[in-house]
Amino acid sequence: MNRQKLASRHYCSLRDRPGQLSGLHTAGNGKPRPKTCTYCRGPLVTETGLWGVFEWRGDGRYRREAAEKTFTRELAAEDWRLDHTGAGTSLVVRWIPVDAWTEEATAAIAAAARAEHDFGGWLAMVLATVAAGLGSSDALIEGRPGSWEASLVDQLVKGTVGYGDESLAHYRPGAQ
Numbered sequence: 001m002n003r004q005k006l007a008s009r010h011y012c013s014l015r016d017r018p019g020q021l022s023g024l025h026t027a028g029n030g031k032p033r034p035k036t037c038t039y040c041r042g043p044l045v046t047e048t049g050l051w052g053v054f055e056w057r058g059d060g061r062y063r064r065e066a067a068e069k070t071f072t073r074e075l076a077a078e079d080w081r082l083d084h085t086g087a088g089t090s091l092v093v094r095w096i097p098v099d100a101w102t103e104e105a106t107a108a109i110a111a112a113a114r115a116e117h118d119f120g121g122w123l124a125m126v127l128a129t130v131a132a133g134l135g136s137s138d139a140l141i142e143g144r145p146g147s148w149e150a151s152l153v154d155q156l157v158k159g160t161v162g163y164g165d166e167s168l169a170h171y172r173p174g175a176q
């Protein structure tokens, strides 16, 4: 599968506690070697994402789509930024959080969109299979059931497995 690799970085989960000097907490690129913060012993959090080079913005909103270029290494992004900074351009390097599953799903769905004749039917089948694994069609949207996206996902899944999950079991992975 042709997917872009992601960068990772880590930081102390307690670094924003009031009354502490946030610069002393453990933070860095890649996966952490120690398990806890060397300053406060707090648990470390590892994030995946990309380093993006952006035109500087006053509002601080740096969305992935707006990046001039993205990198998996901060130093490579910094080098590129220096090479492309000219008169009248103000480029900055910013971290873009990207979940690994978002990256993998995007690549998988792009492959399916090219190969599947009935993309809608395929997507409905995939969602039904996931719902079956989770135990109910409602489980897919329980985090935020009221949104319009949730209601469309719900229609797609329940149109496939039945409004009372009657056919859910057929979609359980490994079911005949």
Ligand SMILES: [Zn+2]
Pocket: 012, 013, 014, 015, 025, 026, 037, 038, 039, 040, 041, 042
């Ligand atoms: Zn800490």
